[in-house]
Structures are given as C-alpha cells and as structure tokens.
Amino acid sequence: MLFNSLKSALFFAFAFLVIATGLSISQLVAHRFSISLLDRAVARAENIAHNLALDAADKILINDLVALQKILDDQIASDPTVAYLFVSRDGQVLTHTFTDGIPVHLIQANTAGAGENPHTQKLMSQEGERYIDVAYPIFSGKAGTLRMGMAVAPYLKQVRQLWVQMSIVTLGILVLSLAVSQWAISRLTRPLNQLGKYAGQIDAGNLNTQVTVRGRREVSQLAGAFNSMLARIEDYTARLKHSNEQLETKNRELDRTHKQLKTSLSISQKIAALPKLDQICRFLIQALTEVVACRDIHLLVFSRTLRTVNLSTLHHIYHLDQERFDQLYALISRYEQFACIHRPELARIQLPGALNSAVQVALFPIRHHDETIGAMMVACGGDCECATHELDIVAIILQQAAGAIHRANTYEEELTELKHRVDVNSGFGEIIGKDPKMQLVFKLIEDVAPTDATVLIQGESGTGKELVARAIHQRSHRAAKPFIVINCAAYPSTLLESELFGHEKGAFTGAVRRKIGRFEQADGGTVFLDEIGDIDPVAQTKLLRVLQQQIIDRLGGEKPIKVDVRILAATNKNLTEEVRKGIFREDLFYRLNVIPIHLPALRERSGDIHLLAQHFLNRFCTEQRKKIIGFRSEALRKLIESPWQGNVRELENSIEHAVVLSKGPQVELKDLPSALLAATSPKLDPSTTIVESEARLIREKLEACNWNKAVAARQLGISRSTLYEKLKKLKIAHSA
Known part of the structure; x- marks a missing residue:
C-alpha cells in the first residue's frame, strides 16, 4: 500500500506538514493583519467621533440642529467608510443621516460609557454587513450621545488580497521543499532500515542483541533506547507489582465504604421507625459510639418554634433556654461541615456535662434542606483524633438521619403547641x-x-x-x-x-x-x-x-x-x-x-370532671413514675356520676388513690376508693316511670353541660344522633 514504506510515509507527512504550515502561516498573517486593520479602524472611528462630538456640542448647546445636521452630512460625504451618524439625547434622536429613517433596534444597540469615555460595539445588520459602532458622549453626556457607524467591508477586502498573495508565495515554497525533502528522507531512512532488522531479532526473543547502528545523534539515541529497553522491563515489572498492591488497597477501601453505606442504610431504616425525638437521639448516639473513639457524644436539636435546644446524651436529656439557643444556633450556622471548635469559642456558652470542660469539641452540623436543625458535638480532651478517622460515615449517617430528626422535632413542636392550646382552652392558670x-x-x-x-x-x-x-x-x-x-x-x-x-x-x-x-x-x-x-x-x-x-x-x-x-x-x-x-x-x-x-360545686360542672381527672392523673403518674394513659369507660362514668361532696379536693384524693393502686395502663373501676364505689345516686320515686326517669336524666345532663348536646351525649354514653332522637321523642326543649 501507499504508506507501507517509511520513506513514502515520511515524504507525504513532510508534504502535509509543509502545506499545513504554509496555510497556517498565511492564515495567521492574514488574521493578524485583519486584527491590526480593525484596531486601526476602531481608533480612527473613535477619533472621528471625538472630533464630531466637539463640533456637535456647540451646536446642541445653542440648539442649532440645522448646523448639526450639516456637520453629519459633510462627514458622510467626505468619508465613504462612515456608514451612518446620529445624535440622541434623553431617548430622542435629534438628527441622523439615514435616508429611510433610523432603525429602532440600532438606538439601544450601544450606549456611551460614564463621563467622557466612549463605548465601541461591533454590530451586524440584517443584510450581513458589519459595522464598528461608536457611542461618544457629548459634553460628558449632558448634551447627548453621538453614534457613528463605520463600515468594515473595505478593510476585509484588503485582508482577502493579502491572503491571495500569501497563498501564491506558499505554493512556491512548497514545491521547493518537496524536492529537498525527497533527497533528505533517502539519507535519513537508511539507518532506520538497519534498526528495523535489529528490532526483528529482539522480537524473536534474542534479548542479548546489542544495536550497533552508526548515524546522527537521533539515530544513536534510538539505538541507545533499544539497548536500555531490557533494563527497563525489570523496572516496569516492579511498578506493575506496586500497582497491584495499590489496587488491592483501593479494593479494601471500597469494601469499607460499602460496609459504611450498609451501616448507614441500616441506621436510617431503624431511625425512620422511631416516632419520638428522644428515641431517635438515643439510638443515633448509640450507633455513633461504635464509629468514633470518644464516648462523650452530644446531639443538639433546635426547636425554631419554641426557640429552645434539645441536648441529648446517652443517659440524659437537657432542655436549654432561648439565650443558649441563640448562642448555639449562631455558632453552628457558621460551619458548613465538620470542624474542631476550641474552648474560647464555647467559653461564653453554659453547656452541661463534658461540653463545659472539654478542651475542644468536634462539631458535625446537621442540615435539612439547607436549614441548620442541630449538630453532633463530641467533647475531646486532645486533638479530636477520635472523630477524624471516620468523618465520611459520620457525615453520611447524620445527613440521612436529618429527615427523621426534622420530622420528629416538627411533630413534637406541633404536639407542644397543641397541648398548649388545649391547656389554654381548658383552664385558667392552675x-x-x-x-x-x-x-x-x-x-x-x-x-x-x-x-x-x-x-x-x-x-x-x-x-x-x-x-x-x-x-x-x-x-x-x-x-x-x-x-x-x-x-x-x-x-x-x-x-x-x-x-x-x-x-x-x-x-x-x-x-x-x-x-x-x-x-x-x-x-x-x-x-x-x-x-x-x-x-x-x-x-x-x-x-x-x-x-x-x-x-x-x-x-x-x-x-x-x-x-x-x-x-x-x-x-x-x-x-x-x-x-x-x-x-x-x-x-x-x-x-x-x-x-x-x-x-x-364540682357536681354543678360535671363536664369538667374528665378534664380535672386527666390533669390529676398526669400529675400523680409523674410523681409515682407510672405510665397510665387514661381511664376505663366504666371508671370515668363512675367519676362523672359521683356527687363529689368534697368537690375538687375529693376528686384529687380519689385519683391519687387510683394511681397508687393501678397496675395496668388504664385506671380500672376497682382502683377507685371504696367509699366512692359505695356511693349511690339518689333513689327515685317508685311511682316514676322509665320514660320519666330517662327524661329527667337527660334534662339534668343538658343543664349541667349548659345544653351542649355533644358533651351531654358523651357523658350519657350515647351518640349525638341518638340524643337528638330522644329529645324529639321525649319532647325536651331548651327553655330560654
């Protein structure tokens, strides 16, 4: 084939190189000449605009627009490269040289700079004609702006002429170069043919071959390269072994990363199933204890609504006030990622536990949708080496846990607000x-x-x-x-x-x-x-x-x-x-x-009995450290139906009695005091019918509940629709 011969390949390569070089040089010269011409054109355009601006300033200041128009027309007539001129002030064109009217888009295409500085812009018309547009302020812009467009076509014509001349010269140089290259290649390829024979011997396995080819420096260097090839093979073998060791190290790192991600995913799945913030914090601290060497891990969660800080450790939960919320939030918000905070930065913040005496603290901010919701702080006595070895896994775990922490925190904020509303609506202070x-x-x-x-x-x-x-x-x-x-x-x-x-x-x-x-x-x-x-x-x-x-x-x-x-x-x-x-x-x-x-009396406001009972239940459960969530329906019914001669004090004592004796999650009827269980409702008149008794009972409940039918139905143990049916049947109506 044509390029099987090195000589032919070199000849055509040299020919291609000469042609490419000649064309590149001609293009480069033409390009630089084009740039030089355009720079001169820009300088000339700004000079013309400067002179015209000086002449136009006098005419504008005396409001002689006719003389101003004549100046522009004379400039167009005397210089064929000037394509257009116009003067604008305060968004209005005072005069121009366009025969068919000034294009609207041209007015906003260029604006003058500040003070006396002109601004030059290269523009192209819809017909493809190129212009150098100069916006020159007249009298520092106070008298308006002079706009001048200079055609680029005459300069481009000079560039094309130069390129044709350069191409002819390049062609002559090419012919001469090819003749010289043919002779030079023949001399250069002779030692290369000898090198090819030696390379064949080495390829056959004869590694002891010594290349002895005489020639110029390049050929000698090539021969030396052949002779040093065998020595380098041993070096390459050693490098290959080292590369294999590095690959094994990276595989181990990949396995470790895989285990970290697996651990992170497992922690995230378990956290997602925990409903309460304290449970999430405690579990997260336990999980992170296996990752970092230090055991003084503190998890901070900010409550933006309540402006408090929930600080959790493995065994304690602290609730910090608004002042420390502001201090800690300002401190943690300054850091985007892991940082070591030294003691002076924490000195003015009163923190509990080991944080108050730590030499420095390893800080891991926790963010959810670019919002700082908390941080993990590890109290260190030295250089924070406990946290730096596993930063990646700690950051991943905290990042994946941020959503669950935000969810639980938001839930508790809403629950606190709801309880506050219930407390506000259910009482007055104590x-x-x-x-x-x-x-x-x-x-x-x-x-x-x-x-x-x-x-x-x-x-x-x-x-x-x-x-x-x-x-x-x-x-x-x-x-x-x-x-x-x-x-x-x-x-x-x-x-x-x-x-x-x-x-x-x-x-x-x-x-x-x-x-x-x-x-x-x-x-x-x-x-x-x-x-x-x-x-x-x-x-x-x-x-x-x-x-x-x-x-x-x-x-x-x-x-x-x-x-x-x-x-x-x-x-x-x-x-x-x-x-x-x-x-x-x-x-x-x-x-x-x-x-x-x-x-x-309490019997006169029986609708409040269940609120008071639940209030006392919560208080005594806290004192007795018991978990009782409420009352059985029969126990609550007994509380509501009791006469309560001792009023709220008797109810309080009865609930304390029930909490002490209760063994389950709810107060049973048997847990109430025996005196309360022995108390009976007033005896009815034997002559009273069942219908009359039912009507009396319903009316008493309605009056006790201020005719709130929903509350009365709940206390009677029936639905509201059933209560309405009975009211209609028994013809019971509220008398104003």
Whole structure:
C-alpha cells in the first residue's frame, strides 16, 4: 500500500506538514493583519467621533440642529467608510443621516460609557454587513450621545488580497521543499532500515542483541533506547507489582465504604421507625459510639418554634433556654461541615456535662434542606483524633438521619403547641375548667386582678378558692410581692390576732420576743384570709380597721403601723346568714364583699370532671413514675356520676388513690376508693316511670353541660344522633 514504506510515509507527512504550515502561516498573517486593520479602524472611528462630538456640542448647546445636521452630512460625504451618524439625547434622536429613517433596534444597540469615555460595539445588520459602532458622549453626556457607524467591508477586502498573495508565495515554497525533502528522507531512512532488522531479532526473543547502528545523534539515541529497553522491563515489572498492591488497597477501601453505606442504610431504616425525638437521639448516639473513639457524644436539636435546644446524651436529656439557643444556633450556622471548635469559642456558652470542660469539641452540623436543625458535638480532651478517622460515615449517617430528626422535632413542636392550646382552652392558670360557670369566674378574675379591690370568694370546701386568690394575685401589679395565706380556722381566737397583726415582746405570757404579723409580712403584696367566717368579733374589728385605713396595731404595741396590702377573703359559709344571726359584723361583710366571686360545686360542672381527672392523673403518674394513659369507660362514668361532696379536693384524693393502686395502663373501676364505689345516686320515686326517669336524666345532663348536646351525649354514653332522637321523642326543649 501507499504508506507501507517509511520513506513514502515520511515524504507525504513532510508534504502535509509543509502545506499545513504554509496555510497556517498565511492564515495567521492574514488574521493578524485583519486584527491590526480593525484596531486601526476602531481608533480612527473613535477619533472621528471625538472630533464630531466637539463640533456637535456647540451646536446642541445653542440648539442649532440645522448646523448639526450639516456637520453629519459633510462627514458622510467626505468619508465613504462612515456608514451612518446620529445624535440622541434623553431617548430622542435629534438628527441622523439615514435616508429611510433610523432603525429602532440600532438606538439601544450601544450606549456611551460614564463621563467622557466612549463605548465601541461591533454590530451586524440584517443584510450581513458589519459595522464598528461608536457611542461618544457629548459634553460628558449632558448634551447627548453621538453614534457613528463605520463600515468594515473595505478593510476585509484588503485582508482577502493579502491572503491571495500569501497563498501564491506558499505554493512556491512548497514545491521547493518537496524536492529537498525527497533527497533528505533517502539519507535519513537508511539507518532506520538497519534498526528495523535489529528490532526483528529482539522480537524473536534474542534479548542479548546489542544495536550497533552508526548515524546522527537521533539515530544513536534510538539505538541507545533499544539497548536500555531490557533494563527497563525489570523496572516496569516492579511498578506493575506496586500497582497491584495499590489496587488491592483501593479494593479494601471500597469494601469499607460499602460496609459504611450498609451501616448507614441500616441506621436510617431503624431511625425512620422511631416516632419520638428522644428515641431517635438515643439510638443515633448509640450507633455513633461504635464509629468514633470518644464516648462523650452530644446531639443538639433546635426547636425554631419554641426557640429552645434539645441536648441529648446517652443517659440524659437537657432542655436549654432561648439565650443558649441563640448562642448555639449562631455558632453552628457558621460551619458548613465538620470542624474542631476550641474552648474560647464555647467559653461564653453554659453547656452541661463534658461540653463545659472539654478542651475542644468536634462539631458535625446537621442540615435539612439547607436549614441548620442541630449538630453532633463530641467533647475531646486532645486533638479530636477520635472523630477524624471516620468523618465520611459520620457525615453520611447524620445527613440521612436529618429527615427523621426534622420530622420528629416538627411533630413534637406541633404536639407542644397543641397541648398548649388545649391547656389554654381548658383552664385558667392552675385552675382547670371549660364549664360556662367557670368561664364567668375566669373573666371576673381578669377584670378584678389589675385593681386593688377587695374580693370575697365563696364556695363549698374543696372548690379551689385559694387557687382563685392566687390567680388574682399573680395577674395583679403586686405579683412580685408576697402572697400570704392565712387559714383563719387553723388558729384559736387567742392566737389569731397575734398571727394577723403580730405582738411586742412581753405583750402576753410567752411573748419573749417581738413577732411580725402576717399583714406586715405581706406589705406591698396580697393577704388571703381563708375561712374568714371563723374569726372572732375582736379580730373582726381590727380587720375592719385594716380594710378602712390600712393600719394595724401589734398586741402590746403603742403606735399604729401603716401597711399596703390587698385583702382577698374566702369562706364556705353563708355570710349573709351569719350577719343576720349577728355572728359576723355587717360592716365588715360589706367591706369584704366589694367583688363577690362564687365558685360552683364540682357536681354543678360535671363536664369538667374528665378534664380535672386527666390533669390529676398526669400529675400523680409523674410523681409515682407510672405510665397510665387514661381511664376505663366504666371508671370515668363512675367519676362523672359521683356527687363529689368534697368537690375538687375529693376528686384529687380519689385519683391519687387510683394511681397508687393501678397496675395496668388504664385506671380500672376497682382502683377507685371504696367509699366512692359505695356511693349511690339518689333513689327515685317508685311511682316514676322509665320514660320519666330517662327524661329527667337527660334534662339534668343538658343543664349541667349548659345544653351542649355533644358533651351531654358523651357523658350519657350515647351518640349525638341518638340524643337528638330522644329529645324529639321525649319532647325536651331548651327553655330560654
């Protein structure tokens, strides 16, 4: 074939090289000449535009547009390379040299630079003609902008002429070069033929062959390369062995990576099945303990809604406040990936456990959709070597666990918010109740709390009178001051006066030192007088003086003492009847009864019994460390149907009794106190029919629930539709 001969191949290769070189040189020269011409054209265009801008400035400033048009026309007529000229100002064209009107797109195709700097742009028309467009500011742009277009075609014509001339010269050089190459190749290929014979011997296995070819330096180098080939084979063999060892190392790394991914996937699957955040954190810490050498692993999860930090260790869970939330969130957000944080950065943040004393902390941020949701922090005593060996697997595990952590955290935030709503809707501070009667009490507390008015709280024993008094105090301007509770029934009449007002040393037998009374202790705050109906007439008189003048007298004292207190009183007696009998002072009663609050008995708000029962159940389960989720239906029905003579206090004691005795996840009927189980509903009149009894029971439940049919149906143990059918059948209607 044509290229089987080295000589022929070299000849044609040389010919191709000469041709390619000649063409490349001609193209390069033509190209550089083209660039030079275009640069000169740009410089010439900017120079012309500069001169025209100077001439146009005077005409524009005197608003002589006719003279301005003549300047542009003269320039077009005197220089055939200038294709167009126009002047624009504030988006309007003042004058131009276009015969058929200025193209709209040309106006916005180029804009002048800032100040006196022109801007040059290469443009092409729709017909394919190329132009150098110069936007030159006139009078720093204040008088407008001069736009000039210079045709590129004349310069391109010069380039084509140069290229033709270069091609002719190149052709002549080519012919001469081919003749010289034919002679040179013949001389060069002679030693190569000899080298080919020696190469055949080596290929046949004769590795001891020594190449002895004489020629120029290149040929000698080629012969030397043949002679050193055998020596290099041994070196290549050693390298191949080393490469095999590297391949085995990479295979081991690949196996390790596979195991890491398998471990990460297993952890992610197990985490996805855990519903609670503390369970996820504890499991994740246990899994990561097998990866890193350090055991002081802490997992932080930010609650953006509550602005708190949930910090978990293997054995403890800490809830950090808003201040530390802001500090930790600002710190962790600065890092995109693993980092070692030194002690000075953590010194101003109060952290629990080993984090508070660590020399430095290995930090692994946890992000979900580019949002920082937490971090893993490993307390280190040295150089964080415990974490650096397995950074990849730790990062992968945390990245895959981020979704589950975010899900569980969001769920707990929503659950907390929901519980807060339920708590807000189900009570007032420490007082639980949704019954309309209690809602009126809550409204009254809100109204009277900001004032200093005296409040008389009346209700049966155990209805929560002290809770109401405490709620009034906590919502008043005296909330930061003392709240003193005095149970008037707990002191005999001989000691009550000393307890209320205090005594001087030697005021009576046994008064060995001065005693400050409760009113003085409560100065600036609130005094709650429980069981006010049980105080004796002498104490009533002194109490009246306190109410009228805010002045007390210690027993044995010689001068009155001014106090600033608000008085809240409570009683389970009918003070109106006590006044009528002369037992209680009428003037004191009116002083105390400025704002009366009546607390309904628990049997009058049976709709709140299940709320109170659940509240007490949760509290006593926490105290007793038991897990009881609720009540059996029969137990709850018994609680609702009981008369509760002791009101909320009796209910509280009954629930505590049930929690102590309960063995299962729910309170059974048998867990309730025996006295409660023995209590029966009032006996019915034997002459009452079943229909009449049913109608009476339904009406009582509706009235107890303020005619809330959904609540009444639930307490009766029937559906709402069944309740509506019975109301229609028994002709029971709410009378306004």
